[in-house]
Amino acid sequence: MSTHTIVLGVIGADCHAVGNKILEAFFTRAGYRVVNLGVMVSQDEFIDAAIETGAAAILVSSLYGHGEIDCAGLRDRCLERGLDRILLYVGGNLVVGKADLAATREKFLAMGYDRVFPPSVELDEVAVLLRQDLAAKDEGR
Amino acid sequence: MSTHTIVLGVIGADCHAVGNKILEAFFTRAGYRVVNLGVMVSQDEFIDAAIETGAAAILVSSLYGHGEIDCAGLRDRCLERGLDRILLYVGGNLVVGKADLAATREKFLAMGYDRVFPPSVELDEVAVLLRQDLAAKDEGR
Amino acid sequence: MDFENKRIPDERFDALRPEVLGAWPTGREVDFDEGVAFHHALPEDKRFPVALDRADAERRVLLQPRAGVALLEEHIALLQLLAQEADVLPTTIDAYTRQNRYEEAQKGIDKSRQAGHSLLNGFPAVNHGLGACREIIERVPKPVQVRHGTPDARLLAELTLAAGFTSYEGGGISYNIPYTKKVPLQKSIEDWQYVDRLVGRYEAAGVRINREPFGPLSGTLVPPFMSHAIAIIEGLLALEQGVRSLTLGYGQAGNLMQDVAAIHSLRQLARQWFEAEGYGDYQLSTVFHQWMGGFPENESKAFAVITWGGAVAALAGATKVIVKTPHEASGIPTGEANLQGVMATSQITSMLVDQQASLVALVQPEIERIKREVNTVLRAVKTAGEGDWAKGAVRAFAAGILDVPFAPSVHNKGKLLPVRDNEGAIRLFDFGAVPLDMDTRAFHAAKVKERAIAEGREPCFQMVIDDIYSISKGRLVGRPR
Amino acid sequence: MDFENKRIPDERFDALRPEVLGAWPTGREVDFDEGVAFHHALPEDKRFPVALDRADAERRVLLQPRAGVALLEEHIALLQLLAQEADVLPTTIDAYTRQNRYEEAQKGIDKSRQAGHSLLNGFPAVNHGLGACREIIERVPKPVQVRHGTPDARLLAELTLAAGFTSYEGGGISYNIPYTKKVPLQKSIEDWQYVDRLVGRYEAAGVRINREPFGPLSGTLVPPFMSHAIAIIEGLLALEQGVRSLTLGYGQAGNLMQDVAAIHSLRQLARQWFEAEGYGDYQLSTVFHQWMGGFPENESKAFAVITWGGAVAALAGATKVIVKTPHEASGIPTGEANLQGVMATSQITSMLVDQQASLVALVQPEIERIKREVNTVLRAVKTAGEGDWAKGAVRAFAAGILDVPFAPSVHNKGKLLPVRDNEGAIRLFDFGAVPLDMDTRAFHAAKVKERAIAEGREPCFQMVIDDIYSISKGRLVGRPR
Ligand code: B12
Numbered sequence A, B: 001m002s003t004h005t006i007v008l009g010v011i012g013a014d015c016h017a018v019g020n021k022i023l024e025a026f027f028t029r030a031g032y033r034v035v036n037l038g039v040m041v042s043q044d045e046f047i048d049a050a051i052e053t054g055a056a057a058i059l060v061s062s063l064y065g066h067g068e069i070d071c072a073g074l075r076d077r078c079l080e081r082g083l084d085r086i087l088l089y090v091g092g093n094l095v096v097g098k099a100d101l102a103a104t105r106e107k108f109l110a111m112g113y114d115r116v117f118p119p120s121v122e123l124d125e126v127a128v129l130l131r132q133d134l135a136a137k138d139e140g141r
Numbered sequence C, D: 001m002d003f004e005n006k007r008i009p010d011e012r013f014d015a016l017r018p019e020v021l022g023a024w025p026t027g028r029e030v031d032f033d034e035g036v037a038f039h040h041a042l043p044e045d046k047r048f049p050v051a052l053d054r055a056d057a058e059r060r061v062l063l064q065p066r067a068g069v070a071l072l073e074e075h076i077a078l079l080q081l082l083a084q085e086a087d088v089l090p091t092t093i094d095a096y097t098r099q100n101r102y103e104e105a106q107k108g109i110d111k112s113r114q115a116g117h118s119l120l121n122g123f124p125a126v127n128h129g130l131g132a133c134r135e136i137i138e139r140v141p142k143p144v145q146v147r148h149g150t151p152d153a154r155l156l157a158e159l160t161l162a163a164g165f166t167s168y169e170g171g172g173i174s175y176n177i178p179y180t181k182k183v184p185l186q187k188s189i190e191d192w193q194y195v196d197r198l199v200g201r202y203e204a205a206g207v208r209i210n211r212e213p214f215g216p217l218s219g220t221l222v223p224p225f226m227s228h229a230i231a232i233i234e235g236l237l238a239l240e241q242g243v244r245s246l247t248l249g250y251g252q253a254g255n256l257m258q259d260v261a262a263i264h265s266l267r268q269l270a271r272q273w274f275e276a277e278g279y280g281d282y283q284l285s286t287v288f289h290q291w292m293g294g295f296p297e298n299e300s301k302a303f304a305v306i307t308w309g310g311a312v313a314a315l316a317g318a319t320k321v322i323v324k325t326p327h328e329a330s331g332i333p334t335g336e337a338n339l340q341g342v343m344a345t346s347q348i349t350s351m352l353v354d355q356q357a358s359l360v361a362l363v364q365p366e367i368e369r370i371k372r373e374v375n376t377v378l379r380a381v382k383t384a385g386e387g388d389w390a391k392g393a394v395r396a397f398a399a400g401i402l403d404v405p406f407a408p409s410v411h412n413k414g415k416l417l418p419v420r421d422n423e424g425a426i427r428l429f430d431f432g433a434v435p436l437d438m439d440t441r442a443f444h445a446a447k448v449k450e451r452a453i454a455e456g457r458e459p460c461f462q463m464v465i466d467d468i469y470s471i472s473k474g475r476l477v478g479r480p481r
């Protein structure tokens, strides 16, 4: 079984560090090679790191409410820069305000993210999905 | 200035005594002759007391939620028994549940009560209204 | 037979029974042996005494809401909803049934059917009968208690216990003085001796049923020593009839130290007095009632009052907490509002349950004060009864030795006047005829004086009125504005 | 000029100013003298320092929410709504402005106009400019503070203070370490010396502006001694620049005793250290932040967390409490949700404010512990700085003497690992390079051990993770399930 590399980070001007540290600990323990960019990561920094490390997925966090602005265009930028098969996950308090989950999910799926998670998500469930999605990707290869 | 007599009591099988004691203290201090029947007062007990004491008003309390059942028909019963000019006030948690105030008021006005009060009413305001209503009644005499 | 605190002989009980069961047609449905068999088959997690024991062992606070509506299906649905977060459940009985006015309860049921929503303030269990009550037990996944306020609760007990309820609230004093106007105390105590004897018979048949005297009484500025004294007397009366699972109750006063001390002293005093009177081998737990007086109308503010009640229950180490709802000031809560109260309480009790030990040392002086007051009063009650607690209770109320503030009963003197001190603890403004010792009186007077000075007014009845309104107006101490 | 804790000379300040004001076009609108004149004309009840003084004198806890939206009218309407129940108001700044990313803030404003609702997490005061800020002060009836998280907050300060804001949150450490990734500490401290000097100049012109270092830092399991040490250093830096009204802050930990002890020790330590360092004649107050870590999603449960925070603020006697909302776990609150948090807090603080005295004796040992820890750390900082607090702060972070758990800054060692003890107090699992004495270490280790035994597991990082989630999952101590 190949060890996948995944890139983690908190996008934009967002400084929320706690969830990010937990994601790092969790996915490391789950057997991934984790490249954690920490907080305040720009779209290009995510892409640079993914290219450099041959990552299979980027897990974007946005907690502070500007996700709608910061996350837009990441998929296009990936394609532009030749990352045409990368998984994009996004999670956190993605928009400003207590929003309808389904509407937020639609919004971010439309932006090109493969999966969209609320802050209350159980990480074990994410791990299952990530395993499945990566396997499907590997098969499709 | 004539001292009016008013009859107080908590109707039906209702045992809530605290508000009733406060109403007694308040209206006594406000200068009325107060006949307080306490809790668990039947319609006929109210009417008996009003007739006996020549009361100008009956202030009915209902806190426990059965007000809708217990208070119905008091006006008719007053008329039957010859009390054709008595003021009827009612106040408290008049129906079961957190209800719309306006709807409750309509319901009890339709039952023949002259004024309907929520538990949060300021007693000073009640005193003003009672004074006005009694004055109007005295003039009408 | 004499009125006294003696176990009702079997012949007498059996002789009384037909009359009790004959008071309303559904009484015929009761079959004690069938009831016992049903109880024996009940799974552990539907048994109230088991839940109480486990909670004390695990140092958890059980959460219990109040809930009852007119119709069976709605009532079961309500309890099933609440079972999501609550540990133990109630069936709160409507106020007509509490007065044995079954015809009026029937009218309430009929009108509720017509209206499509409950017009009653509780579940009329007697009218619905045994089958309906049994369905509650069968379809609700947790222990269920009957909660009411019934001076003559014999038929209700026969029906609901045979149906499988495993806990029964009330007592001959606590369901008389705050709940009625004219019922003689001797009558209600006798009727509750019957209820306790019935529970004792279940116990003898191997079925443990929990009994809970109603602690908060009028819910309004009741000093802890008075409710403790009454709770202990009701405990003694129940033990004598064979009850073996007792939960003594207390209604939150609002001052942290006094409330924590109250729960500690209640446990200690009960153990002492029960032992002194020769009772052993019983299961004791406590219940803390979130603030029982007037609530703020605003729901956010109500949440604050609810949470503070939960916090103190946890810090005091009560076995169970009775939960209020954000609708409290307005009316019987919807299921959702009720659940909200339980959830807020769940959060705070589980956050604080590990901090119980921290306050014990601090509250010691207040514990001692409460104990001294209770002991004085109980000794006086016993003397009044010439050694008999049943007679003593009746005579003590007549003499004003026992006196519940703001109670509606004509058999209650109503001379004792409580008022908050400068920290919000409930103290005495007028001692009435309660025989407290001089040092205790001086202490209360000094505390009241301290507040009066802080407020620049003499201790007065307006202070008491201000205290009655204070929590609903967002304060604890009713300061002048 | 050297980097040191010395009042910025006027020439240097005046030399820096054009660059600061030139960073964004609205900077040109600033006129210091006009600002001073506006402040002099401000009514008393719009002045933050006055409100703080009065609250302490009257032993009341001031209530302050957080609030900020993208557009001016909506922002003013929001504050007017909150003014119904809050005592002092905020203007919370958006996260782009905090990073001086004014172009992005502008995009946020424009998109918010299009969307018809705020897409920014705060009010972009710099982009809106002086006139808009002035309108806030004019149209909101209570004192307003700038609340943000800006490492270089010089332009924001120039604009908002000239506009009439009377309090300004932040500091060179507390708005760097938890809020940024790469900004060097020396840079942020220098920039905050500028802000403090600006406040000092207002002070010299007869205008008192309150300054509030940000107490809670990362908001997540920060041990009181660490946030106290940093608050006191920021206080010293501010006093040196001429600030005369200081509010030191602390974020609720969750354990009653520790939290009450934290507020008491904070006041005492600040007084001691300020005096020892030669500062007198200042106004000191405290602010208690309701739980700053992850909240439960359920709103009823959030109300419980909010209320408990308010309760402890009142019992601890904090001057001010920062209020959370039932939407906390989900997103920026609506005005209504925000008001709900304030109302719940209002109820509980006014219910408990008279009970402050009760816990003082009990928390004495914890007060002494915190003092000892803070004193040890502050002495080490001073030594590291060879007597200079600015240098000391930078070197102490580099050495791990100061270390904030879970902070994002690369200039923070991140070796200090906190964990809750068996009663939920925050203790240390790994001391990192923080130079605590051996007795203190033994105490922490014993407390952690005690919990580990209770849970039947070794002290481990999973325990820390469990503690991070615990309150959001309805507990305080993150016990294994
Ligand atoms: C204390 C209390 C009790 C105590 C009463 C002790 C006693 N004997 O007095 C106890 C614990 C015994 C009790 C029992 C019950 N209670 Co109760 N009780 C309360 C509580 C918490 C406070 C009442 C109080 O004393 N308030 C303080 C006084 C000063 O205010 P007040 O009573 O509202 O009176 C003022 C005003 O209403 C107004 N007013 C009243 N009448 C009138 C009349 C006029 C003309 C005017 C102008 C003004 C006016 O002026 C008064 C003085 O300011 C209220 C909820 C609340 N308000 O927070 C529930 C409440 C009244 N109880 C309620 C119920 C249902 C019951 C029970 C049936 C049990 C149950 N199912 O939960 C039993 C009643 C049994 C019976 N036979 O009556 C419900 C009523 C629900 C509804 N209407 O939908 C309430 C609202 C709680 C709730 N939300 O469920 N209760």
Ligand code: B12
Residues within 6 Å of the ligand: A013, A014, A015, A016, A017, A018, A019, A020, A022, A023, A059, A060, A061, A062, A063, A064, A065, A066, A089, A090, A091, A092, A093, A094, A095, A096, A097, A098, A117, A118, A119, A120, A121, A123, A126, D066, D092, D093, D094, D095, D098, D121, D122, D149, D178, D179, D216, D217, D218, D219, D220, D292, D293, D294, D295, D296, D327, D328, D329, D330, D331, D332, D333, D406, D407, D408, D468
């Ligand atoms: C602690 C905290 C802070 C601390 C952060 C300290 C630090 N450097 O880490 C401080 C006080 C500094 C802070 C500042 C601010 N905060 Co803040 N903060 C919080 C708070 C209370 C807890 C966050 C936290 O640590 N949670 C615990 C961790 C474990 O959970 P988490 O962060 O949610 O991460 C988990 C999940 O989200 C998920 N997840 C996250 N990303 C991803 C990605 C993928 C792919 C997957 C699968 C899962 C996943 O897994 C993580 C682990 O379980 C939250 C509210 C809350 N949640 O209760 C607000 C909150 C996130 N903050 C908020 C805001 C707005 C701010 C500020 C802008 C100030 C303001 N206006 O109020 C500034 C931000 C400035 C900036 N530049 O970023 C808002 C965001 C609002 C929105 N989205 O509508 C929140 C929701 C509070 C609120 N309701 O207003 N904050």
